[in-house]
Amino acid sequence: MEALAQVLSCSVCLELFTPPVLVLSCAHNFCKKCLEKILISQNCSHVNGQFSCPMCRKIIPLRGRGIIGLPRNILVESILEKYKYELENVHAKEQDQLSQICEEHGERMNLVCLTDDKPICAICKLFGEHESHNVAKLSEVYSERKKRLIKDLDWVNQQSEHAEQAKKEIEMLINELTDTAAEVKVVIDATGAGLLKGIRRRMTELKAILGKEYSVKVENLQQLANELEVPRNLYREMKTLLEQHSNSVHFLQEDKILRSKIEKLAKGNSLYPNKKDYHISVGQYFKDLIKATHINNYVSSNSDETPTRSDELPDVFRPECPTFSFSDEMSNESFYEKLMDFFQKANETKQDLNQNASHRDNNSTPNRNDI
Template sequence: MEALAQVLSCPVCLELFTPPVLVLSCAHNFCKKCLEKILIRQNCSHVNGQFCCPMCRKIIHLRGRGITGLPRNILVESILEKFKHELESLQAKEQNQLSQICQEHGESMNLVCLTDDKPICAICKLFGDHEPHNIAKISEVYAERKKRFIKDLDWVFQQSERAEQARKEIEKIINELTYTIADVKVMIDAVGASLLKGIRWRMTELKTKLGKEYSTKVEKLQLAANDFQIPRHLYHQMKTLLEQHSNPVHFLQEDKMLRSKIDKLIEGNSLQQDTKEYQISVGQYFKDLIRGIHITNYISSNSDEILANFNELSEVFSPECPAFSFSGEVPNESFCQKVLDFFQKSNEMKQIHTQKVSYRHDNNVSSEMNTFLETEPLPRQSSV
């Protein structure tokens, strides 16, 4: 192999030829890149130029085509490709053999120390540190471990599938949370605007609380989603080892590491998620928003005009409406549900007619809200 490597080496760079390989009229071969450097050193830059072969000093004429006119040695390139392939195979075999040799004694490792769970050679057992330990033939341990490995692989695959399904459920919950937070913001804006600027501090407080709650829940869900990817990664590692391990020693060394991951996965295996924990209550935010406020005191005859001119809300309401009085009273469930049903109906209408939203539509919605609040006096219950 060494003699063949010398034959297939470039006389300039002294390395294996780098294709394309060019052959001169004197039969000497060079890498194209090396030949380009030779031309530069000999100041041969013209397509009709000439240069000396660095091996035999013969004058080579380019004949009007420059270096591209020199023929390629296809035979050498073909032999070089096969040589590299054989060299890689030989190196892989040598590496495979070395991995099965005991580094301490230079003997083949055909035993397994059951106490330390590692491959050893016969001398390690007879005269080495493993003399008092229990041992077994590596072929027997390999067959037993491989069967268990395949069984664990199937289990990890099932866990991976379940984890993937759970991850998709989490993504669905995140999407629902995104839609919910949009609905909550719409509700807060609409109700808060009709309650004058005196409630704006509460609106800001609730939006901040809502953002923190949303961020916390999404962060927990994303962390859970990342955990659900662990079984799939482990499955791919185990499958790759099963299909591509080069020898029993390599397999047993990797099996020990992967089994520790399997044990951790068994200990922390929990693919169930309580979706109720990650929901946001629109009703609770609504109660917090109007807690202690007498809504009927803030509905005037021109409420349609006020809702239509949302940007001028504070200027319109200021001279007409009394200041807010927070008594700590909370509206009862029936009243809250009616108001929430009203906003749900309004949101559904907006989704159907998204492209047709206009000021006229806003006036109709505000008129319906005004009529509702005038016909539904605010029930009160004991303070909480």
Template sequence: MEALAQVLSCPVCLELFTPPVLVLSCAHNFCKKCLERILILQNCSHINGQFSCPMCRKAMRLRGRGIIGLPRNILVESVLEKFKYELENLHAKEQDQLSQICEEHGESMTLVCLTDDKPICAICKLFGDHESHTVAKIAEVYAERKKSFIKDLDWVFQHSENAERARKDIEMRINELVYTSADVKVMIEAVGTSLLKGIRWRMAELKGKLCNDYSTKLEKLQLVANDLQVSTHLYHQMKIFLEQHSNSVHFLQEDKIFRSKLEKLTEGKANQQDTNDCHISIGQYFKDLIKGININNYISTNSDETLESSSEFPEAFKPDCPAFSFSGGIPNESFCQEVLDFFQKSNEMKQEPIQHISHKEGNNIPSEIDISSEAESV
């Protein structure tokens, strides 16, 4: 290998050729970068310039194309590529052999110290620190540990599958949390704009509470989702290691680390947080918003006409109907949605005269009034 390395080395930089490799008419080969430096040193800057070979001193011309016109030695480049490949394989084998040699005694490690759970050589057992320890043949321990490793890999795979399903469920819960939070905000805005200024502070308080409630529960769900991805990552690491470990010593050295990770994963599964309480109740927020208030007292003056002229509203929306008189308990989602739809329809009816005036006078007044601007006028 050393003789071949000398043949494949550039006579200028004394290193293995760096492609492209250029060959001169005298049959000497050089790296392109090295030959460019030679031309600079010989003041050969013209495309028809003359220079001499650094090896044999033979004079030659560039013939009108500069250094680009010099032919490449494809054969040398091909041999060089194969030589580097074999050199890397040889280096890997040497490293593999060195990893199986005891650093303290320079002997092959053919035993496993069961007390310290590490590969050792025979001298370590006879005269070294492991003299009084229990040992076993490395081949036997390797076969047994490998079977156990494969079983653990299967368990991690099943756990990762379950974790992936749970993670998707968490994502659905997060989406539901986002949409429900948006619905709560719409409900607070729609109902709040139809109430008196006396509940302004309550609206602000509920929005702050909703923000904290949403942030806390979202953070909890995201933490659980992240924890559920740990087993998937560990499964891929164990699978890659099982396929790519180089020898039994390397396997046993890393097996201890993976078993420690498995113990942590098992403990983490037992301590997994409960996410059943990570939801937001529209009904509870609605109850807090209208606590001590009769909604009938805050319906606009033209609500009666709105209800009488519309056949789309259910019986529960009519004035003096008990459905609007909330007097305790937590309102259900159906009740909240009915009230929300009523106030939205009422606001739309109040905006129609404004739209009529804008079309009559030719003004570009928006067809919808911003909830926040209307709220300031209450």
């Protein structure tokens, strides 16, 4: 093998030929890469140049084609390929032989230590660390283990087939989930867009109704406010007449007119409007907004935006009443009743405060009979 290796070695790199192998007219062979280096070292860069063989110094002309024009030695390349194959086999056999030799004693391992489950040599059993261990012949253990491995191989193969089938089913489930998720997303987008559109339209309608109700009630209150100027104006006319009448005739004439105004004022309605007639129901507008809408789709006990504490609500809806919370099991009707009860208590608290203030104002206003 060594003599063959020398024949198949390049005289330039001193290694086995690296294909392609080029043969010169003097019959010497070289690696193509090594021959390119030779041309560079001899300053032969022209396609019509010439160089000398490193082995015999014979002049080799390139004949107008450069190094490409030199023939390949297919025979050497074929022999080289077979030599490398045989060399690998020899190396593998040597490694196989070495793997069967005990590294500690250099003897062939023909026993198996059953205690440590490892191959050993006879010296390991007689004088080594495995002296007190149970052992068996390596050939017998090998035959038994090989049969067991073949049996296990069949079982593992079955498991592999089952796993492959399960993997296909999982891939199908993933594809179905992907398709279903895409379909549900489309449904959510379409349905959500429709709901939002409906809610926005309803919000616009309710705002228009609220604006109209507000305008009418404010206009009426403004009219009442103007009527409340009548007593003050009448008071000024009476005081002016009392202080500035020129004679008794003039006084009696003007007094007659003022008495008719006083009687009209006495027959008139109360100076204070009925506050219930000028109240805007928050609860009613809220009820109209969420009508035909499942409130649990928007309000959940897990939502961070759910006002579960009274201190999270605006000041106007923070009465001295128990707080409430939302639940997923709560129906629309029970939720609405609970929420309306909360708003009702808030409104009653506001009305009580307003009535107390009005009562204090009434006590400070003089009655006509007291004049």
